[in-house]
Amino acid sequence: MLWFHVERKDTKSLTQQVYEQIRMYILDGDLKVNEKLPSTRELATSVGVSRNIVLEVYDQLVAEGYLVVRPKSGTYVAPGSSFKVKSQQDTASYQQDQPGMIEQNMIDFRAAHPAMDHFPRKVWGRLAKEICYDAPDSIFGYHVAGGHPELKRVLAAYLLRTRGVKCDPNQIVITSGATQALSIITELLVDAANPYVAVEDPVTYEMRNIFSYAGASIRPIPVDHEGIQPEFLSNDEPPSFIFVIPSHQFPLGGTLTIQRRIKLIEYARQMNCYIVEDDYDSEFTYEGSPVPSLQGLDPGKVLYVGTFSKILSPALRIGYVVLPTNLIEPFQTLKWYTDRHNSSLEQLILARFIEEGNLDKHIRKMRKVYQQRRKALVDGLLATFPECTILGQAAGMHLVVELKNIIFDSHCLQRIEDQGVRVYPVEDFSLVKGKHMHQIVIGYGSLTVDEIKDGISRLKKALYV
Template identity: 55%
Template sequence: MLWIPIDRSIDIPLNRQVYQQIREKILNGDLQSGERLSSTRELSSELTVSRNVILEAYDQLLAEGFLDSRRGSGTFVAEGAFLKQHEKKPALDRIDEKSKEKNIIDFRSGIPALDLFPRKLWAKLSHSLWNDIAPSNFGYDIPEGRLELRQVLSRYLSRTRGVECHPEQIVITSGATQALTLVSKLLLSPKDIAIMEDPITSDIQSIFKASGSSIYPVPVDEYGIKTSLLPEDKNPKFIFVTPSHQFPLGGILPIQRRIHLINYARKNNCYLVEDDYDSEFRYEGPPVSSLQGLDSERVLYIGSFSKILSPALRIGYLILPMHLIEKCRQLKWFSDLHTPSLDQLILAGFIREGYLERHIAKMKKYYKNQRDFLMDCLNTTFSNKIQISGYSTGLHLIAEFNEIYFSKELLKNIEIYGVKVYPVEDHSIEKDKYHNRIILGFGHLQKGEIKEGVIKLYQALYNLNY
């Protein structure tokens, strides 16, 4: 019997479901070359579907070469249709549609309050731009991005982050991910070594590993990367750091360690890559100045507007020493020619008119209130069973639990209770150090969701009925 589950509640036609599942079984080797399939009449009876459904699925598989039909003998799996599958890569953390459909409270980090995006101001600037823009602006543009945006961005970053750069040192990218990919192509070759904080975002590890290079992990503590553990014999191409808000643990790198990093980079003739992903939202005191401001010739600085405004904008930036600019522009051109020009012009106006800084000030108050509410819920619900850290900046905090091991089985059980959480361990390079810590994002959740999510998390961890 050929077991094929049929789901009549989804939009995929039944014949397509049968086709896809048989195709997958052949490609995976579950159905092997020469193996005889059930007749269309037998399979339609087994699956309780119309015979026409099976006929259409078989006809498609025959047309694509997956099956052979032998007159008087039946239908068989064709030779040479098995495809050895690559090892599956871990899925990127994201809020997916299935989680929404299942009403799962998703504590994914790094998602801003999308409902508070400044739509009216954005629409006003967009309307004005579309009314007044010259036809020439609808053509191809330069890879490094619109000068208007690079000019206002250089002034804004100098004023708010202590970044020292000329507009010519900025390359506008389609988000931070493209900036990281450009850095990888710019600085790494196979067998090179990149030093990274440990733990650090798993997606960034994957980007750098894709170049064929090796990653050398350096542990972090409550202040960030432990610069005293930087190796003396590795000759790295760069050190990747998140000094203003270490991801995921939340430390802020003190000046002594920043100076140590600069001196190490100078001594070893390597670069520092600074990811400044959400430092605008610092709740205790003003934002910390950038590492780039200490040595603009050694530091490559990455930022984006995904967490400040919206991931949907897909606008980020990479600031480089002047001697790397021309090569980076070429790589950007090969990648996608240029980031969408009109969105850049709208964003330039948004920054120039002071709307960005006002929006950040507003959202900083909002996120602090959300953070405090989450901390109150955690402390009230878990009492002395939990320690909270990494909450001075950004859109997430770290919850460390006494005597809890966040295994895959436990995470599945938590999701059954209606909550999705993300272990720190998923982002560690050297494993089994953070098995009792999870990342809890709060920027995109309403207070009711936060409260309900914390209660359900408690129920899941201690096997309580719900």
């Protein structure tokens, strides 16, 4: 299934965005000559636009020679239409990502961004100095792709104690964040016999892009307040794997119940497929105790992916995956060809940081910080919008707000942004459109209490003008 993201807040029309995306896929060779395109109905459903938009785009691309229509067969990429060009969109995106160009007065309720002002610089700096001075000369040479044994040993004990993950240190592979882990998993598991990935819907589009870029097609599986709904998985065609976020689903924030966890594992056993568990922020639980990992129920069927980007800092680029034993060797081979190995110095620093108890201490501290910010956000929302419903506030660094009298379409979002606030519609994370038009994601990890209060005030001005 061809899929890409369209931005409803963009000044370009949806028709122009869809046209440019398909045209660039053809020019770059991502869509091959004589490759059949999805039907207009399929593509409209996948991207989340009307069928008339796709019809208009196909007609334009046929007129320009990029596509050909074969009667009773379908629409195909025309011969001679592949030509590598530099994407202006890539250049624009790069410029927009530069720190100096971020709006100074914008209150951005972006989710999953930790509080960088609380990074433990002094402790980390001390450990970095000690490791650099004390480590043997071999630490500055090449190392194995799977990660430094010391970090894997410490991490295995930590995961068993805090998340109920059952593994030998050799089952852990250290990666450059969860992104690399998921990319390699997709490359490893997706093939012609199992060409698609079953993905929670809604889910962050970064994840969908990772799977699509690695060659997988995507099938959405609906999510409710109890997580993914296993009964919607196909009993005829097994997926290469099922991607789930069971501890604190993004974006809706639900926790997968034990009944559904058992159904999911029974399905994976029956269909001989894998489950990929993303456990990105389960350390920050404010109501009750953290739910143990899904991996602990069946280590042979679940690949457990974690990262230190949300706990400590995205700049570290340290993630990991816990693999069933039969996948260790092929995964490490792909990892080696990707970047040989992660920084050995950083791995040893992190290992000592964990072993000395600094990670536990940092998590306890940050839980208090985020709990204070969460309280300010929840209290402010309920006071300002008493009719609202708040979802997923029991854990993590974001929640979902539902205002049944508000449709968060492009016009509404523009009014909000004009007030200097940025929020994220759940609808943007949905593959099947139309179910979450009244909901927005609000993250609070990187905002101070004062910024949160100011943001709520601005949001009220935007919504009730």
